[in-house]
Amino acid sequence: MATETSVEISDSALADEARPLAERLAGDKAASRLAAQDPTLWGPDAESEASIRLSWTTLHESSRPLLAEIDALRAELHSEGLDRIVLAGMGGSSLAPEVITATAGVPLVVLDTTDPGQVADALAGDLDRTVLVVSSKSGTTVETDSHRRVFERAFSENGIDPVTRIIVVTDPGSPMQKAAEEAGYRKVFTADPNVGGRYSALTAFGLVPAGLAGADIATLLDDAAAAFGSLREDSENNPAVRLAAALGAAHARSAEKVVFADTGSGVKGLPDWAEQLIAESTGKNGTGLLPVVTEGARAAGFADAGDDATTVAIGPADEAARISVDGPLGGQFLLWEFATALAGRLLGIDPFDQPDVEAAKKAARALLDGAGGGPAATPATVDGSIEVHPSGDWLSAGVGTVAEALRAFLATAPGSGYLSVQAYLDRLDDASAAVLRPELARRTGLQTTFGWGPRFLHSTGQYHKGGHQNGVFLQITGTAEEDLEVPGRPYTLGELQRAQALGDGQVLAEHNRPVLRLHLNDRAAGLVELVKAVQGLHQDQAQEGEA
Missing domain, CATH: 3.40.50.10490 (Glucose-6-phosphate isomerase like protein; domain 1)
Structure with a gap:
């Protein structure tokens, strides 16, 4: 693991585009003002929230x-x-x-x-x-x-x-x-x-x-303290300034999806943490940066990155990555926090609020107020172990298989959009569901994210409602073999899980985003059937609706 926190920009064109943004941040003394907890950095509308959200800059001491x-x-x-x-x-x-x-x-x-x-x-x-x-x-x-x-x-x-x-x-x-x-x-x-x-x-x-x-x-804390000295400098060489400027320049060229892969960092799971930080901080007012966390190392992670994506290596610099970020974990925590806050200034948004998170919670609570989390939905069709539940009117009558429903659903995605796979399942026992992300990315050409529900609601859920409105959403729910009561509450865990999925789907549909929920009546069998259906897709079929 590297001992110093660093940022390298391998893409020369991106570096050239980022340079004036870095110069602007340095000239505005944005880094030193951030380190000094100046709440005026993001404009008058954000000042009230920022004034009570900046103590993180000195946590390595406090x-x-x-x-x-x-x-x-x-x-x-x-x-x-x-x-x-x-x-x-x-x-x-x-x-x-x-x-x-x-x-x-x-x-x-x-x-x-x-x-x-x-x-x-x-x-x-x-x-x-x-x-x-x-x-x-x-x-x-x-x-x-x-x-x-x-x-x-x-x-x-x-x-x-x-x-x-x-x-x-x-x-x-x-x-x-x-x-x-x-x-x-x-x-x-x-x-x-x-x-x-x-x-x-x-x-x-x-x-x-x-x-x-x-x-x-x-x-x-020692590693964060060591990084702090360079992160507060008003210099174009400040790693946080360089990273924020590169992300801002990439966003300006419509490469707002940030695709992460590890290149031997020694840090395990950092993109999962950065996903929440970046998506929830920047995904609002119809703009933002969408993190895409990929599996494994660089070769697999960057395989499906297109022109709408900025590839970021966590670890030593890599020629396949437009940006490489390296350093010990404590330093990386502080670097990404500084860079995300500075990127918020460049994007013109408040990086400390989350105005769209509460909507899904309210919808879930409303469903829980009904018996058993609300009435059972009638599927459009049932194929083997899988029920098909579409939102809106994009699914034609007569569709009888999961594969047909997936093709129709994916055809609603714009070419510059993204696909969000949301698995309301057991993150351990149903871990094989995660294979759907690379399988769908490879076959559709869409930037594809994967989140475990309801965990992602506290992370990328803000971006889904407040960020670029070009996402389509594949929900996967499943019947639990046994449920658990929640003592002192009028619902079970299974009912809560179902209400969270349906509530978020309802809010997304209200934002006119396509949602397809596939419910697995038998989780093990259903996941096998679903993977087979996905493996039968082809890129040209998934992109039929692009024109």
């Missing part, structure tokens, strides 16, 4: 006192034989800890799902060794609250006092802080409230679960 507190708690837990850490969190509360622990090679069970099977698997672990970290900035996150309720019951049913096994991370004054202190939970960590969730990697939200799991979080 988070230092947490280290001893986390180390002491970890030692205390280990002395009691408690060494299995389960994290209940969504979005910024889970993505950074997952990257930190994966890179460090230490185990952390991450629950960022409402899939009953995946939650049941977490419950099936050794509860005698388990501590649950409940992490929510607002203190009202429905998924996280559901996990807490399910684990509280499981602890009690196994003769374990839940209050000794639950640790909370939240903002000061949140409903969760009050409830946790009243319940007497083992420990409550409060994070800096002037840091938004997607910029919170180096706050208690990132450090507490990762540190308890055994990651070296002190070095993480």
